Amino acid sequence: MSTALWLAVVVSALGTLLMRVVPFLWMQRRLNSSTGLNNMPQWLGILGPLMIAAVLGVSIVPVNPSAVSWIATVIGLSVTLLVWSRVRSLGWPVAAGVAVFGLVEVTALIW
Amino acid sequence: MNQAASHSPLRSALQGVREAIPLLGGYIPVALSFGLVATQAGFSTLEATAISALIYAGASQFLFVGMIATGAPLWLVVAMTLLINVRHVVYGPNLAALLPRSRHWPWLMHGLTDQVFALALTRLPQLPEVKRFSWFVGASLLAWGAWIIGTAVGATAGEAFTARWPLLGEIMPFALPALFLTMVAPRFTDKRWAVAMGCTILAALGLTLVGWSNVAIPLAAACGALCFYMVTFETRRRTS
Structure with a gap:
């Protein structure tokens, strides 16, 4: 694989990792902080189980x-x-x- | 003895490993296929395995090697890979309240795939808080390890393997819908959730059947959320 291709792999990997990490850490810091949220937003709590249902639909x-x-x-x-x-x-x-x-x-x- | 004192991180991690075993039924055949497809597209075993270890997101990996093989520009390959993985953005916030704070999350969240998220969101609320970190480490590391090993085996012996046991590649992936069914089943006791879940499952199934599997998960979940809120609206209007 050329250097450019390796770079594409690394950028894709880093981008995917950031999409997994940043929202998690952001929410963890906001929860129960004095200026942030006391609870998770309701829409997010609804979307979570629905994502599992969607993964079920795809895997059927x-x-x-x-x-x-x-x-x-x-x-x-x-x-x-x-x-x-x-x-x-x-x-x-x-x-x-x-x-x-x-x-x-x-x-x-x-x- | 209190819960924290009697807690063994190793035991909790092993529990995570044990409970993630059903995921392997889906991971191994897909990882074998990816290894095979990647080598056929011109990647070496080491390169295919590195892609699996670093990107670690099934659908986008197939797209990545497929687009490279057709000679697509690299910026477009990266953009499309990231676009497919955008759905991961909503997984982390859903688990934020269930997991303790730790300086290890920046690298541990690498293991947050569709399947690990589904398993964690179902199991973590049922576990004592002290067990959750180790449980997540065990479950996610097993899934990641299986994905990497599966890719390496697929790249080196995928063709011979699938030729010798063709049915295994069809039967093992059934572990995934079976597992997800057991995860969503408890929600069907509530009518509102049942309508939203049913709508989501059918939408995802339909989108996959017409070849839109890459966007099926977020689109179907959005359909389900719409159903969820519409059912509330109807109920409120009737009672007012």
């Missing part, structure tokens, strides 16, 4: 979309939700969902 699309992979996705997510409603934790529902998703994909491939 299968790697290779097909009828089988969409069916496997629906079944896998249903099983994930079912197990979550029983155990209310993160680990087991994900493991069960992935196992069932994989089972449907492999079964479809064998048939």
Whole structure:
């Protein structure tokens, strides 16, 4: 890689890091300071969980979309939700969902 | 014994590592693909791995190597890479109240990806304050390490790997939607949140299906926020 290309990598990396760090530190300093905010703005508290929902929406699309992979996705997510409603934790529902998703994909491939 | 005295930073970090393991299902296949794509675009294994270690933002990395391969001007490559990553701006402020102050944040926040943010926003409020810093270190370092190693493996043996286990690359990424579903599910007990969340998920899904995956997250979240405020407006008008 040329020097110019390395520079492009470094500038992109620094820019991305600043977008992650600066708003975090700014908010941390403003919170509970005498001249700043006592609580996080309401709109920001709403946007956070909605960002997670958006990441879910993006990640639902299968790697290779097909009828089988969409069916496997629906079944896998249903099983994930079912197990979550029983155990209310993160680990087991994900493991069960992935196992069932994989089972449907492999079964479809064998048939 | 009080909570602070019985706290072990190592144990909290290991808890973070354990709870971030489901993220790897999504990280490893994508990192392998990135390593493969980068080498096919003319980058060496070391260069591809360095891009993953330094930029550490999936979608923008693919765009970066893709644009370089097509000969795009460097200023445009950098501008587009940063534009895709602008969504990270709202992640930090959401975690600011949940994490303690530390001089290490300027480098630790490098690990704040979409997935780490989602996991942290869900788990941190459930953890005692003394555990949160170490938990974040453990979870984010595992994700970063997996991303770097995955890229290196993808760059050196990606072609052979995907040829030998083609289905694995399709099955493992399902860990991500499964994980995010368990994170948003508790909000569905509230009607207002359910409408906003449902709207966001459908918008993100739709935008991804039409090929707008790069802007799907901020646009869909904005749609959801609009729904959230519109539901309030309707309720208030009816009661007045």
